[in-house]
Amino acid sequence: TGSSRPQRMLKAVQKNATKGDPQSVISAIDYYCRHKEWAMNVGDEKGLILDSVLTEVNPSMALELGTYCGYSSVRIARLLSPNSKLITVEFNPAFAAIARQIIAYAGLQDKVTIVEGPSADLIPKMKERFGLKSFDFVFLDHWKDRYVPDTKLLEECGLLKKGTVLLADNVICPGAPEYLKYVRNNPRYESRYYKSYLEYTKAEDGLEKSVFLG
Ligand SMILES: C[C@H](C[C@H]1O[C@@H](n2cnc3c(N)ncnc32)[C@H](O)[C@@H]1O)NC(=O)c1cc(-c2ccc(F)cc2)cc(O)c1O
């Protein structure tokens, strides 16, 4: 049987990027997905918004839901201060295996912990497993109908604190209408929409940034 799209993406990184250079890994994936084969990374345009929010928040503990091949894990981890960490959750073992290799190629394996399994099972175990109190930043990029239940779960598990920033991908395409309703009509969140484009296309998409008010 042939290779998979994630395997071809990894090959493109190994061929075109420089080991230990996160920016070259990001550029190699963006080039491959824009000119060779589309893939569901947050991409270069929404990636710049992700970068700016990360720089503003400067999180010590970051969480990502939906690793896929690790593109946004590299984007996030490359901007973290020393001793800051990213935990990223992926339930597809084949995707997680590729992500581990892409994150390691970028030299960011010491800052990123990939946890395999469904977010709903893993979120309640985060505190005991990682000895953490709460997250400063959460990037939601997994199944779009899991954004609301997992946000509620993060609240219930006491993993959000006053000022925690949630950043959600794909709120327009494929769309997360229930999530937008939840965070925009909720006195516990201050939300703002960043209009952009679906990765590597001219279709509209955007990121919703929501600050938890405690
Ligand atoms: C959902 C995927 C991203 C990954 O999330 C993991 N995952 C899921 N649910 C869970 C869980 N509950 N726990 C842990 N991991 C979990 C999965 O295995 C994928 O690897 N992302 C997308 O489907 C996605 C799709 C599009 C897209 C847009 C226009 C089109 F025409 C076609 C596709 C764009 C994007 O930007 C995406 O992000």
Ligand SMILES: [Mg+2]
């Ligand atoms: Mg996405």
